[in-house]
Amino acid sequence: MGGILRYIAGRTIQIIITYFIIIIFVFLMASFLPSNFVGLLAFSHFTPQQMAYLKAQLGIGLPLWESFVVFFVHMVTFNYGNSFYYGVPVMSLVEQALPRTLLLLGEATVISYIIGYVVGTFAGWKRGGVLDNTSIYFSFAFYNIPTFWLGIILLYAFAFLFPIFPLGGYVTPGIQGMLPAFISLQYHALLPMIVLVLISLAGALLLMRTSMLDVLGEEYINLAAAKGLKERDVLFTHASRNAILPLITSFILSLPFIVSGAVVTETIFSYQGIGYLFISSIDRLDMPVVYALTFIIALLVLVFNLFADILYGVLDPRVRY
């Protein structure tokens, strides 16, 4: 038990150091952008108050070193300030967009992992069978189709030719009540979700299948069969139980990206989630929003990496900290 606590403490320090390094890199990259704030300031018609705000919040107009200190302190204290474009606190923009993205990406991720687990298990078990061949063929086909192309085709087919789904947006305007709003959100998220499931299915499915093939080569599968176990028991208690471990790790590592959103898909479907906010903020050089999203996502990736490592130890008794 002491082992795991020491492990978590050590890893937390690592996370903090990595986070600091990310902040430094992002700051440097932003200062070398061809269209940075200096460019903005050159044509500025800012009032003195606005200038004071920019100086205090973003360190703009200060020497590089001082400007970095201001920036660093704000980023570490999660003080992201106001959006240049909307003029409202960045966090309120994130709060608006986040539930939409969580719904879309969360469902898409969970569904593709469930399908990947089930199909991958049986495809690996009967290698070379009909299910194995067709599932590999289809998942690879979708994996290699560009997201924007698949998105546009589906949008054209099912929102324009056959208007089953809405053309865009995240909710029908003017809808009242929690439940109708939720249903409307779900309805708007469905088509982009199908796109995300189709293009990301191959990852989970092939991982599960490969992992099954590895496990099926192990002697303990033969031992289980030699003991006279039913095929179903060999498959589930021995084969897929062990083969799922890499899939679980991969699932946990994909969780941060549920928050980061899907830039391309959200843009095509005009679904105003985090990905949409991210890309439009970059377009508008709305740096406070870009910073906030970059650092929130980076931190989540780091934390979930640790979380995956800890969970792996719980699932596999061979892992010791």
Next chain:
Amino acid sequence: MALLEIRNLTIYYRLSEGWVHAIENVNMDMENGERLGLVGESGCGKTTLAYSITFLLPNNAYLKKGSIKFLGRDLTTLAVRKDGRINMFSEGLRGIRWKDISIIFQSAMNSFNPVITIGDQIAEAILTHENIGKEEVRKRIEALFEIVGIPKDRIDSYPHEYSGGMKQRAMIAMSIALNPKLIIADEPTTALDVITQDKILAELVKLQKEFNSSMIIISHDISIVAQLSTRIAIMYAGQIVELALTREIFKGPRHPYTMALLKAFPSIKGEKKRLATIQGSPPDLINPPKGCRFSPRCQFAKERCLIEEPLLREISPGHTVACHFAEEVSGGR
């Protein structure tokens, strides 16, 4: 009634390159209480032959002909599909597996499921065949651990928490858990040091006698087989080439391959001499040589050997050889 009767057993593996003639026309009998050694080079089909008794074969294995009778019951009717493909998970075989025929797997190191405790894995074997309560299973496992000499408090440990020797003992404990009639020991001590190996082999034979089980010992190491078995079957390229009592195999081998094999292994007694090697390499089993399969490597081979396949024949009571010139060749140690 014989415990095991194998008649004309022929098993091929299907590969994209063609059919691998893994087992061809093998005949073999076993009596109760017997310990039979299966010896041969890697890839000679000894493992396929032993595992075919419970049809624990990959799904590209096909039964071409022959029968395997266990206690008078033909097992091929249970596990073979119409096209000859073997169904490893046939329902009919489940009752026989482990209850009647258990297997000590090659390299016990990797034979246990790494994420399930040893105790649970043994319990699984017992509960598959017997409808008894948890406490009784626990008592049985404790008794088994005492027999093979593992402390009882290690029942709930995971395989990686065991040493190599302990895993091998646990494997043996599991193999005798249901008091089977036949135990197949596949290279039972390959990964162990010589001293541990010796101790475990001695215990294995003691247990086999105590439980009056029969045993098939598969090994490429003829010294291990010599130490353990009452009879020895020498296999070459998917066929049994010589089958006799252990003593006879060592004193008067009649097949050129057996002779070469014995020369390739050092003796403690007698003068020191350079070990002989067998020229050439084992044949390609997709296109096995015509006539005698050993003929391309045999120093005694004559024209007849290249054309006519020698059948296994009895040259003295209980001593069978598959060689046209078994009476003439000599060159044992």
